[in-house]
Amino acid sequence: xxxxxxxxxxxxxxxxxxxxxxxxxxxxxxxxxxxxxxxxxxxxxxxxxxxxxxxxxxxxxxxxxxxxxxxxxxxxxxxxxxxxxxxxxxxxxxxxxxxxxxxxxxxxxxxxxxxxxxxxxxxxxxxxxxxxxxxxxxxxxxxxxxxxxxxxxxxxxxxxxxxxxxxxxxxxxxxxxxxxxxxxxxxxxxxxxxxxxxxxxxxxxxxxxxxxxxxxxxx
Numbered sequence: 001x002x003x004x005x006x007x008x009x010x011x012x013x014x015x016x017x018x019x020x021x022x023x024x025x026x027x028x029x030x031x032x033x034x035x036x037x038x039x040x041x042x043x044x045x046x047x048x049x050x051x052x053x054x055x056x057x058x059x060x061x062x063x064x065x066x067x068x069x070x071x072x073x074x075x076x077x078x079x080x081x082x083x084x085x086x087x088x089x090x091x092x093x094x095x096x097x098x099x100x101x102x103x104x105x106x107x108x109x110x111x112x113x114x115x116x117x118x119x120x121x122x123x124x125x126x127x128x129x130x131x132x133x134x135x136x137x138x139x140x141x142x143x144x145x146x147x148x149x150x151x152x153x154x155x156x157x158x159x160x161x162x163x164x165x166x167x168x169x170x171x172x173x174x175x176x177x178x179x180x181x182x183x184x185x186x187x188x189x190x191x192x193x194x195x196x197x198x199x200x201x202x203x204x205x206x207x208x209x210x211x212x213x214x215x216x217x218x219x
Contacts, residue, residue: 001044001108003101005035005037005059006039007035008022010023011039016098016101017098018098019095019098021096022096023091023094025063025094029064029066032062033061033062033063033096034058035058037052038057039053039054056104057101057103058101062097062099063094063096064096066092067095069091071090072088072089074089075087
């Protein structure tokens with residue numbers, strides 16, 4: 001349901017929950033005001049048009065706050081007369097939130113609340129149905145997992161766990177270097193030859209003095 005109202009010389013199309021800025025109203029924030037000039041009320045395919053207002057129709061609104069609009073610049077001048085006039089204006093406004101639209105005892109707020117409750121109950125019902133279906137699926141999956149036979153073991157096959165442990169231990173044993181034996185190291189080291197085992201040195205031959213060669217003069 002929506003309505004067309006008139007306030008401050010302007011017309012506005014409003015619904016329940018709509019916030020709009022209207023010309024300044026003498027009301028404090030938090031109070032409720034009633035707009036009496038309702039020009040049209042429409043509910044689905046039915047519409048009531050006023051001449052100029054709809055009889056029995058009213059729109060209730062809550063005052064949210066008092067505010068001011070944007071600054072508007074008014075500039076006037078006269079050519080060749082050195083006349084320049086510049087003015088600024090900010091309109092005082094009142095922010096309203098539409099709380100209800102009534103026509104011949106029918107309330108738009110009550111209809112909206114009822115629709116919201118129905119939607120909430122429908123959503124809750126769908127959630128419960130989805131939870132029940134999920135529980136059934138989980139139960140079926142558990143039954144299938146329990147009825148599935150375990151894979152048969154091959155004859156003569158060793159368990160995987162023992163094979164892994166043996167291979168690791170063998171690999172560690174192979175990669176570990178053997179410890180050196182101190183006694184073997186000592187025996188295998190080459191001993192230096194002693195003076196007794198060394199071969200005796202042969203004396204060098206003595207040189208004989210060469211005899212002088214006889215000459216004719218000596219004869």
